[in-house]
Amino acid sequence: MLNEKRVILMTRLAAYEQGEGKKNVAIGNYFRSDYLTINILKAFVCATIAYLIVFGLYVLYNFEVFMQDLYKIDLVVLAKSVLKYYVITVAAYVILTYVFCTYRYLKARKNLKAYYQNLKKLNSLYGVDGESTGKSGKRGGGKGRR
Amino acid sequence: MTALLEVRERIKQFYSRFEIYILPVVKFLVAFIVLQVINSKMSYMAKIDRLPVVLIAALLCSFLPNGCIVFFGAVFSLLHTYAMAKEAALIVLCLYLILFLLVFRFSPKESLLVVLTPILFVMKIPYVVPIAAGLLLTPAAIVSACSGVVVYYALSAVLGSYSNLMTMGEDTLGKVRYLVDALVGSKTTVVICAAFAFTILGVYLLRRLSVDYAWSIAMGAGAVLNIVVILVGDYVLDLDISVGGVILGTLLALVIAKIIEFFRFCVDYSRTEKVQFEDDEYYYYVKAVPKMTVAAPTKTVKTINTTRDGRGRDVETEYTGGRRGKGSDRRGRSVTIGSTDMEGYAGDEYGYEGEYAEGDYAADGEYAEGGEYVAEGEYAEGGEYAEGDYAGDGEYAEDGEYEDYEGYEEEYSEDEES
Numbered sequence: 001m002l003n004e005k006r007v008i009l010m011t012r013l014a015a016y017e018q019g020e021g022k023k024n025v026a027i028g029n030y031f032r033s034d035y036l037t038i039n040i041l042k043a044f045v046c047a048t049i050a051y052l053i054v055f056g057l058y059v060l061y062n063f064e065v066f067m068q069d070l071y072k073i074d075l076v077v078l079a080k081s082v083l084k085y086y087v088i089t090v091a092a093y094v095i096l097t098y099v100f101c102t103y104r105y106l107k108a109r110k111n112l113k114a115y116y117q118n119l120k121k122l123n124s125l126y127g128v129d130g131e132s133t134g135k136s137g138k139r140g141g142g143k144g145r146r
Numbered sequence: 147m148t149a150l151l152e153v154r155e156r157i158k159q160f161y162s163r164f165e166i167y168i169l170p171v172v173k174f175l176v177a178f179i180v181l182q183v184i185n186s187k188m189s190y191m192a193k194i195d196r197l198p199v200v201l202i203a204a205l206l207c208s209f210l211p212n213g214c215i216v217f218f219g220a221v222f223s224l225l226h227t228y229a230m231a232k233e234a235a236l237i238v239l240c241l242y243l244i245l246f247l248l249v250f251r252f253s254p255k256e257s258l259l260v261v262l263t264p265i266l267f268v269m270k271i272p273y274v275v276p277i278a279a280g281l282l283l284t285p286a287a288i289v290s291a292c293s294g295v296v297v298y299y300a301l302s303a304v305l306g307s308y309s310n311l312m313t314m315g316e317d318t319l320g321k322v323r324y325l326v327d328a329l330v331g332s333k334t335t336v337v338i339c340a341a342f343a344f345t346i347l348g349v350y351l352l353r354r355l356s357v358d359y360a361w362s363i364a365m366g367a368g369a370v371l372n373i374v375v376i377l378v379g380d381y382v383l384d385l386d387i388s389v390g391g392v393i394l395g396t397l398l399a400l401v402i403a404k405i406i407e408f409f410r411f412c413v414d415y416s417r418t419e420k421v422q423f424e425d426d427e428y429y430y431y432v433k434a435v436p437k438m439t440v441a442a443p444t445k446t447v448k449t450i451n452t453t454r455d456g457r458g459r460d461v462e463t464e465y466t467g468g469r470r471g472k473g474s475d476r477r478g479r480s481v482t483i484g485s486t487d488m489e490g491y492a493g494d495e496y497g498y499e500g501e502y503a504e505g506d507y508a509a510d511g512e513y514a515e516g517g518e519y520v521a522e523g524e525y526a527e528g529g530e531y532a533e534g535d536y537a538g539d540g541e542y543a544e545d546g547e548y549e550d551y552e553g554y555e556e557e558y559s560e561d562e563e564s
Contacts, residue, residue, distance in 0.1 A: 011423075
């Protein structure tokens, strides 16, 4: 038998999952530390590539100067300064990412609260209805596949 | 004003019902305009400056995610700059890559602003961006809007240096240096970015205040903030920004922001949901159609018969025709309002009843049309899909009792309209 209450709840959950909740559900699948680690790693890679691009442009911009003074330049000092700027850039970007992702994660979890409550409700509906038929196994997860 | 509101409600109804078709059309139009503007402003590569190419790209954008418009915009502008000068393409590519790597990761949702901002600059209404972004989006839009400003001024600088680049011949390094100087040295970019950032933040903070007319206040304050920041920047950095242009542009932006306010349902409305899911027993294919709480008035036949009923009371009968669904049994109910004191019912009192009835029946019509809607009554109970308390109205009209409304004793009864 179709349980109308259950269908409505599942419809609502599915609509949330497909719409505004899509991202939140994806974020909610991670532990906080995992989510942050992944994003910081991505940020690190992106910042490195971006820095390389800017550095490349800088070299191109000063190419003639470099060529002229190649033998006069103290390469160790140059490398140190390049590294210094690299570390500053990456650190700043990673910190920014950390703050942003923490905020986003907390917000997503907060948004998901109602969703989880509804999942529990659905679970309990299955519990009441499915005691005799023993179909409580799938419960909230039932609306997963589409 | 009422007529306008009716129009809005009609559009809203239409939009929420046919969103699935309207959205691709809108995306197609946006993509088409974006690419046409890019082609008209740059037009160095004849191969892509042709209508069929633009149409194909716009059609692709219409069903692919929003990011595609950004992608095609970037590709088109890159190809044009490539045809103009390879060095210019290199610089623009570097700029796009940096934006992509550092900025879009944070706010992919607002990335469309990066394309729309330069387009609005070309259309001479750039100040719509900060005000509209502040009204509709979050402060995260600052990043995208500022990126759009950077892109616009970078492309302008590149295009502006065309004749100089041509005179440089084969001096690649010289061209790169010249372009980098043109890009980095633009103080106007900094000022406009600052103005956009302050305006978006200001508008966002003000429109969230829980005061009356928060949106209008936010718009006005945002417009003033925008002008002030640009003028101060212009004065301090001694730039050449046209004051009249800024003020006129901002006023125009205010008008557009007002229109956006009027149609703000675009970002917040309950839409028709089509979902599929399953449990152990069934596959469900559900189409959930939102109830319309304030429906556009449909044809209303209002017959007022003042007769005496058996109990010596004046009885007023009002027939309100609702919208009927395709497959529904053409139900039309009449609401009878009886009262001992007819004078107590002034015109607007009836107006209210009429509205109520219309809204209610229109919702019924929706139901009937969206025949697949599961368990309407339940939705009404839940009250979440139906936007307000009126969701339940259908029920209490049926109950036939609605007592003590504003001190009057009223009786609602149902008749069948033939």
